[in-house]
Amino acid sequence: MSIGKTTKYSSDIHDLRMKIRMNEWSSQTTGMAPQNVQTNLAVLPEEYAFDFLLYCQRNPQACPVIEVLRPGVSQPSFVSNRADIRTDLPKYVIYEHGKKICEVEDIQSYWRDDLVTFLIGCAFTFQGPLLDAGIHIRHLEEGRSDPTYITSIATRRAGIFYGPLVVSMWPVKWKDVAKVVQITGRLPLAHGSPVHIGDPKHLGIVDLDHPEYGEAVSLQEDEVPVFWACGVTPQQAAAKAKPSLMITHSSSHMFITDLSYRHLDIM
Numbered sequence: 001m002s003i004g005k006t007t008k009y010s011s012d013i014h015d016l017r018m019k020i021r022m023n024e025w026s027s028q029t030t031g032m033a034p035q036n037v038q039t040n041l042a043v044l045p046e047e048y049a050f051d052f053l054l055y056c057q058r059n060p061q062a063c064p065v066i067e068v069l070r071p072g073v074s075q076p077s078f079v080s081n082r083a084d085i086r087t088d089l090p091k092y093v094i095y096e097h098g099k100k101i102c103e104v105e106d107i108q109s110y111w112r113d114d115l116v117t118f119l120i121g122c123a124f125t126f127q128g129p130l131l132d133a134g135i136h137i138r139h140l141e142e143g144r145s146d147p148t149y150i151t152s153i154a155t156r157r158a159g160i161f162y163g164p165l166v167v168s169m170w171p172v173k174w175k176d177v178a179k180v181v182q183i184t185g186r187l188p189l190a191h192g193s194p195v196h197i198g199d200p201k202h203l204g205i206v207d208l209d210h211p212e213y214g215e216a217v218s219l220q221e222d223e224v225p226v227f228w229a230c231g232v233t234p235q236q237a238a239a240k241a242k243p244s245l246m247i248t249h250s251s252s253h254m255f256i257t258d259l260s261y262r263h264l265d266i267m
Helices: 011-021 046-058 123-132 174-185 233-241
Strands: 036-045 065-068 092-096 099-104 115-121 148-154 164-173 223-229 246-249 255-260
Touching: 011 255, 036 046, 036 065, 036 123, 046 065, 046 115, 046 233, 092 233, 123 174, 164 174, 164 233, 174 223, 233 246
Parallel strands: none
Antiparallel strands: 036 115, 036 246, 036 255, 065 115, 092 099, 092 246, 148 164, 164 223
């Protein structure tokens, strides 16, 4: 990871986050700020933090950790210098004992001094480099959220955390597959290379038209479904682990960082 590069913070991104903070924008972030790193969010009480960090370490494609904040801290220091995790995502999901309780537009009323925040890489970070390379992104073209599926593949357990791998699917033209694999493989902190290319049944996915998250997109004759590990995987782990509290982003409502995707490029 190119941490040594000079970080340039964008005033445009700050303005966008201020709109989110003021609840002037509560929609999904797919297609927004395509040159910037976006992250998934997981917030847990400190008593569960080590198990969750170990879970991420054992499942790095699904849960690539970009930054972890100390207990009670809500301002990131690496990915941004002016953000607040409690207010700067468009929508959050609150889980209690593994059950989804509600979705909210900020989590200030849920915040506690023992909460530990994990910022986990997101495939939306791929959008910039793929667009720069002339690759078409179907869910952006159709104005939809990328389709996301629960697979039959088990993740590696760590403490109380376990569950199925969740994947997102982006149609790719056969002629572009090698280029897409090369580009995304250079961004391991944004899920990296695909976990599968081709027949979804190998992942236990029966019907591409009915994703568990997001929206189905069209698949053309000259295209193949390409699957990446997805940062919704921890939400499935939370349902199994049943921690007393877990706060995540709502699907496709990510945290937009100040970092350019080039900061995560390993080349």
